[in-house]
Amino acid sequence: MLKSNKLLIKSRRLKDKLSIAFCLIFVLPFLVVIYLLANYVFPQTGITFQIMLFLLSSVFIAGIGVLLINQIINRFLIVTTDAQVISSGNINHAVSMAPLDEVGILGETLNQLTSRIRSNMEELESYSQKTSEINLNIQQHVFVFTHLLQISSLISQGVTLDAVLKLVTEKARFLADSEISYLFFKDELEETLYMRSAEGKNYQGLFKITMGSSEPLFEALIKSGKQLCLDKDNVWPDQVASDFYERFQVKNTLALPVYVKGNLVGILGVGNSKDNFSYSKDDVELLDIFTKQIAIAVEHERLIQRVEKLEVKDTLTGLYNKTYILIRLQEEIRRAIVRQRPCSLVLLNIDDFVKYRSLVDAAAVDEQLKKIAYLIRDSVTEIDRVARFDDNEFAIVFPEKNKRQAQEIAEGIRENLEKSFKQESDTNRRLTVSGGLSENPLDGSTAEELLSKAEELLAQAKKQGKNRILV
């Protein structure tokens, strides 16, 4: 904006300058003429009609000139105002077009410039829109990958399979504007699909869904092993689609098979009810990563189970573990029955071990457990089996030994243990054991019966004052 200073011509606006110019080129000479006429012509000739006519016509002509100039200036002013509007940011404003003179050309040039600016700006805008779309996409991907990372870390933490599957379904729901996510597992015996995990609205309803493998809904997926898609571009037969809607309460779905070692174990799917919705290639790929995570979790679980089954020893003491000894006990009982022989079970529990734990550090506790384990193993024969049955509990299976024989050995262990801790100055650190003993056939002919009898007697031994074996 021009800074106006009323005393300076330079700072005046074009219109003001024009008035001044008009005064300079017209009013002043006119006044001079009037003055000359009044002083030198009129006194001699008087005011004649002719002179008046001249004067008036020159005033008139001068007036036309002023109008013309004014018109030119006005057009300039309009162009300027328009240009000002445009420069203030309204690029959609067009300069009003005049006849094709210099001002018109100026206006047109301005119009051309603005239209070019306008198209550039539109282009920029579309670029920025695209960029933000890409950004959004990247953000979504990052989001998904964060979820995948969470799932992986959960798997490696060794939590239960159900917890992992719940998280996977929970996170899969964030894909493709989904309202629900569901995970079927295949029942290997019955060849049916049952809902293992589901998220979103109506998830309780989803949990009730079971499906035979030959039902039309997922048959194609199970047979082909490829994705199953229901959306704008993939329309199903009316009957099947309405059946799907009835069960799942969504209009669109995308489902992928979960394979473990080439075998179908389940189906992971997401769904929503948006109109005109179609699943992108990205959606398929991302969901596929989720199915792979499930496969890893399932495989992981199977391996853990296998390892657990194979594991027979307690890591700290090197004795057998609980799982193994119970299987072994059942085997020994069966053998005893066939051979018309007895077989005994002894449970030994360290007395007041919780208190002991609070007195010494963890390493010392482990040390004592090892010592006791060694003492027990050293007291039995090669065919007897010793196990760490619980934190502070041991179990011994005595094949071919009846109650009396097993009791003799168990009493020996109890006495030895008492002796070996006798020199401890702190009475709280003098460890002792209590025990319960049961025998096949006297107390039962299954591992459970013998175990429950031994547990019962052990509890009684504790009640009766500890450091004793009850039979």
Add this chain to the structure above:
Amino acid sequence: MKAMQIRRIIKKQLGEVLIEHGIINQGQLEKALNLQKERGGLIGEVLVELGFAKEEDIAQALTVQYGFPYLPLSNYEIGAEIANLIPARVARQYLIIPIDKIGNNLTLAMSNPLNVQAVEDVELLSGCSVQLFVSTLSDIKRAIEKYYKGKE
């Protein structure tokens, strides 16, 4: 007869006794021992099964060698309260059956009186001294079927 006494007596294996009595020969015994190793069971049973000896031969040998009296169970009636002194499970596993109880003496019939652990268990269970009789395996099994029918 106390379990402790039995343990002192049992020095010779049943197989040797049977050979001494001329009921089986060494080859038959070895055959029976091999079979026993394979599938368990008692040597007397295996010998009977193989047809090398009769049940009565086994019972007789036990009687002669170890001094256990022989009791043919078939004509014997056992009271329910006597049978109930030993749970069916124990009777079936050890192949024993209580016959009578007088005071603190329990009379027990078994096909393998050398099963000391079984005798000990019965003593522990009943709190009685056990007097042993030898019976044939089939007699014992029949008696168990009869007196412990449908019992655990």
